[in-house]
Amino acid sequence: MADNFESPSQTFSLFDYVILTLMLLISTAIGIYHAFSGGRQxxxxxxxxxxRTVHPIVSALSQVASFISGIxxxxxxAETYIYGSMYWLYGFSMIITGFITSCLFIPVFMRLEITSIYEFLYLGIVLYAPALALSAVAGISLWGSVIAIGIICTFYTTIGGMWAVLWTDVFQVIVMIAAFxxxxxxxxxxxxxxDTMWQIAEEGGRVDFWDFRVDPTIRHTFWSVVIGGGMxxxxxxxxxxxxLQRCIAVGSLKRAQITLILSFIGIIIVISLACLCGLTMYANYVGCDPLARNRIDKSDQLLVFFIMDLFANAPGLSGFFTSGVFSAALSTxxxxxxxxVAVTIEDFVKPFWKDMSDDYLTKLSKLLVLIYGVLVIFIALLVSVMSTEILQLALGLFGIIGGPLIGLFSLGMFFPWTNSKGAISGLVFGLIITLWIGIGALIYPPYVPKLPVSTDGCLNTSLPVYTTQDTYTLEEHQYQFALSTFYSISYAWYASIGYACTVLFGLLISFVTGEFY
Incomplete structure (x- = not known):
């Protein structure tokens, strides 16, 4: 690949645009179909x-599609290309997640027959990330991509409801996996x-799974990825x-558990394919790193750049992969x-307007989809000012917010002696701790050594080389300020820390106040 690497970046051909447009039209058509079929929403x-009549296979594929965001x-x-294959162990962490979800949480939610549990927004990252990469490398308008994805997704979700979401997810997950x-x-x-690809990756230090060090400041180890990742x-x-809304939609506990098993199998396959893509990229660019030659600005653009390079002489294939990236954003x-919308209706509308008819609730639900879709586009604008790698940013956000929240749910489900003061206090304390670590890590980024790359095999040696090696040493980071070690805790541990702080502090306050109910 290095032999033709110095050629100018490719742009989309007519065939690429046709394929991308066709994918978007199919997703839209699915939404229109479900708007006029069945009970017509x-x-x-x-x-x-x-x-609540969804087949487990459809629900599982929808969950996998939601997991495969543009992130x-x-x-x-990009993670595998730069830091190696340790991320692959997140597949093992799914075993822990599967046990916790299917055996502890899903039975409670199914028994209660609820619609809403809660939801939080990280959608700006989901919407902005693929648009950024595609605009920088493939020449597609950044905000044109953001607005197009946002409008199309909002449209078919508004008119087609859950059925449209499910079946567009099924179509989109097929496109995404085929793209990988x-x-x-x-x-x-x-x-x-x-075999050659794997050998090159091994020689370059990209194949490494068994780091058992217990230091929590090391970004990825077996323990942080499998245990911390499981949380x-x-x-x-x-x-x-x-x-969980997809699990609830299948109608019974047994079908929900089957859905989860199928979903986790699918996600492990997806993680494996994504990591193999990273190793394949590295093996092709082993002698001419695109980042070092300033051909791209961010590591998140690596895969799109590789696609444009790899399929430069095959019109349509770049568009097909781009369809996969757009599908990932649409599905999530x-x-x-x-x-x-489910959260808003169940938790905020119904408790205050108990006499509202189902017809009005349905119309309000569709209006809320439209409103939230517009808000997500504006959130994407805020995400655009962040410089953190998108994968770490997303997973860090899950940990910072999700860890204390799963702790709150655990207090209510598994500790009957917890009272409301303890639960709320535990949640607030857990959020304070995780936000402190997470925001501190953004302001004072932890030292994360990158694996070496080379530009020795580049065809055009007259182009400038931008070093990707670390000029900022671990010793300099440790002595820069007193809290450097605290802020250096791996993002993979955020959820576990938030969970532990929430549960322990919540139980402590419950015992101190002594009001059990």
Whole structure:
């Protein structure tokens, strides 16, 4: 790949635009179909939960599609390229998450027959990340992409409800997985096979799974990824409205547990494909790193750049992969918009307007999807000023907010002696601690050593080289300020810290106040 690396960046061909447009039209058509089929989304039960008649396979594929956001498609391969394959162990953490979710949390939610549990917004990252990468590398308008994704997703979610979300997810997850596979096959064929790719990655230090150090400041170790990662994914599945709403929609506990098992298997496959993409990129650019040659600005643009380079002489394939990135954003956004509406209706509207008819509730639900869709576009503008890598930013956000929240749910479900003062105090304390660490880490970024790269194989040696090696040493970081070690705690531990602080402090306050009910 290094032989043709110095050629000018490719732009989209007519075929690429046709394929991308076709994917967006299919997603829209699915929404229109469900707006005029079945019960035509006239009840809140159908609009928000598809009348609880969803097949487990459809629900599982929808969960996988929601998991594969643009953050996953762009951030995971870049993570593997720069830091190695330790992230792959997040697949093992799904075993922990699966046990906690299916055995402890789902039975409670199914028994209560609820619609809402809660939801939180990280959708600006989801919407902005793929648009940034595509605009910088493929020449697609940044805000044109943001607005297009936001409008299309809001439209089909508004008119088609949960059924539209589910079936567009099924279509989109097929596109996303096919896009990953096409990159791996194409990249390995350039190298002469997967064996060659793996050998190059091993020699470059990218294949490393068994780091058992217990230092919490090391970004990725076996313990931080598997144990800390298990808790982080737990925040997404145990107490995340978008995921659990799909489980609730299947109608029974057994079907919900089957859904989760299938979903976790699918997610492990997706993580594996994303990491293989990262190794494939590294093996192709082993002698001419794009970041070091200033061909791209951010690591999150690596995969899109690789696609444009890899498929430069194959019109349509770049558009097909881009369709996968757009599909990832659409699936996550539609799922979350639907979930946000469910929370608003169940937790804020029904308690105060108990006599509102179901017809008005359904119309209000559709209006709320539209409003939230517009808000997400504005949130994407705020995300644009952040410089942190999107994968770490997203997972860090899950941990900071999700850890204390899963702690709050645990206090209510598993500790009957907890009172309201203890629960609220525990949540506030947990949030203070995780926000302190997370914001501190943004202001004073922790030292994270990157694996070495090379530019020795570049064809055009006259282009400037921008070093990607660390000029900022660990010793300089440690002595810069007193709290450097505290802020250096790996983002993978945020959820566990938030959970522990919330539960322990919540129980302590409950015992001190002594008002148990």
């Amino acid at each position: 006239k009840t809140t039960s159908e609009f928000l939960l598809a009348d 996953t498609m762009l951030g995971t391969p 596979i096409s990159v791996i096959i194409g990249g390995c064929m350039k190298l002469g096979g997967m 982080t994914w737990g925040t997404m599945y145990c107490t995340n409205q978008a995921q 956004l539609s799922s979350s918009l639907n979930a946000l």
